[in-house]
Amino acid sequence: MAPAGSPGASGAGALQQSGLAHPRRPRRMSPSARVLAATLALLLSACASVPTPPAATPAPTMPPGTTSPTTSGAPAIVVRPPNIDRSYTSQNQDSRALYIVLHYTVIDWEKSLKVLTTGGQVSAHYLVRDNPVASYALVDENRRAWHAGASFWAGNTNLNSASIGIEIVNPGFVDSAAGRVYAPFPQAQIDEVIALVRDIQKRHQVKPERIIGHADIAPGRKQDPGPLFPWKQLAGAGLIPWPDGPLVLLKTLEHEVAPRDIAWLQERLSRIGYNISRTGQLDVVTKEVISTFQMKYRPRDISGTPDAETAALIEVASTPSAMRVAGASDTETRPYTSRW
Numbered sequence: 001m002a003p004a005g006s007p008g009a010s011g012a013g014a015l016q017q018s019g020l021a022h023p024r025r026p027r028r029m030s031p032s033a034r035v036l037a038a039t040l041a042l043l044l045s046a047c048a049s050v051p052t053p054p055a056a057t058p059a060p061t062m063p064p065g066t067t068s069p070t071t072s073g074a075p076a077i078v079v080r081p082p083n084i085d086r087s088y089t090s091q092n093q094d095s096r097a098l099y100i101v102l103h104y105t106v107i108d109w110e111k112s113l114k115v116l117t118t119g120g121q122v123s124a125h126y127l128v129r130d131n132p133v134a135s136y137a138l139v140d141e142n143r144r145a146w147h148a149g150a151s152f153w154a155g156n157t158n159l160n161s162a163s164i165g166i167e168i169v170n171p172g173f174v175d176s177a178a179g180r181v182y183a184p185f186p187q188a189q190i191d192e193v194i195a196l197v198r199d200i201q202k203r204h205q206v207k208p209e210r211i212i213g214h215a216d217i218a219p220g221r222k223q224d225p226g227p228l229f230p231w232k233q234l235a236g237a238g239l240i241p242w243p244d245g246p247l248v249l250l251k252t253l254e255h256e257v258a259p260r261d262i263a264w265l266q267e268r269l270s271r272i273g274y275n276i277s278r279t280g281q282l283d284v285v286t287k288e289v290i291s292t293f294q295m296k297y298r299p300r301d302i303s304g305t306p307d308a309e310t311a312a313l314i315e316v317a318s319t320p321s322a323m324r325v326a327g328a329s330d331t332e333t334r335p336y337t338s339r340w
């Protein structure tokens with residue numbers, strides 16, 4: 001810093017404006033003016049040897065319960081902190097994560113990671129890589145990931161707010177002259193998905209019927225994780241309910257003899273959780289919902305045609321007591337009784 005009194009000295013401009021530092025012509029100073037000039041000179045001399053003060057002046061601290069002043073004349077803002085006592089905890093609560101939603105990415109690992117972590121407006125809590133197989137945590141489970149979009153399941157909408165999203169690296173499908181061809185999942189990747197879903201399900205106590213696919217909550221708009229995703233393996237691992245096999249065979253015979261109408265199927269699909277109205281017509285939405293249902297339970301034919309086997313599966317899947325969840329410790333099945 002320049003010495004006090006030089007042209008570059010701190011405060012020189014102010015002094016020049018005031019006429020005290022470099023008076024244009026000599027004149028007599030009053031006693032009070034001389035005292036003021038001496039005081040300023042003393043202050044500048046001290047300033048020359050001290051560090052530069054911080055540029056911003058810290059805001060004055062406000063004692064609790066007071067208000068901060070405003071310069072615009074607007075009402076004052078209360079800054080009193082809350083007085084929180086954390087001695088008590090309610091037993092009546094559960095996790096915000098009510099659902100686990102499974103997806104495939106359609107794009108490869110590098111692109112998936114980039115889209116899900118940078119400005120693509122989409123994300124997931126986890127990304128399961130295909131080669132080498134590994135799970136990557138991208139969003140904290142207590143925060144929302146943007147994976148579901150417009151969605152509906154069993155009366156719930158906006159699934160982003162109540163779910164854990166898992167993206168699985170997989171190319172999805174290509175449409176060819178022979179029809180739509182889906183890409184298979186490596187078994188090692190499925191094993192990782194099962195381990196990850198089990199871990200999340202246990203920590204958040206997600207109900208088996210709430211482990212679902214993106215297509216389930218957006219039929220027609222989405223197909224993932226597609227008909228080659230082995231939902232039956234998740235059932236075998238005790239993670240999701242599965243229709244009782246002998247009962248499906250019996251019901252298939254019944255539906256072959258006495259088919260039910262479309263309104264009945266729509267009401268049953270709605271009971272399972274799908275967003276479908278009872279129009280009584282095999283309309284576009286109804287075929288899309290049936291096709292989505294078939295992808296999970298009967299992937300051999302996903303045409304959306306309500307054949308006898310599909311009707312039997314729909315009937316069993318919409319009857320909670322007829323759904324089975326494999327035991328975690330053995331291969332025994334136990335009645336599935338949780339509410340829909």
Ligand SMILES: [Zn+2]
Pocket residue numbers: 102103104147214222224
């Ligand atoms: Zn998806």
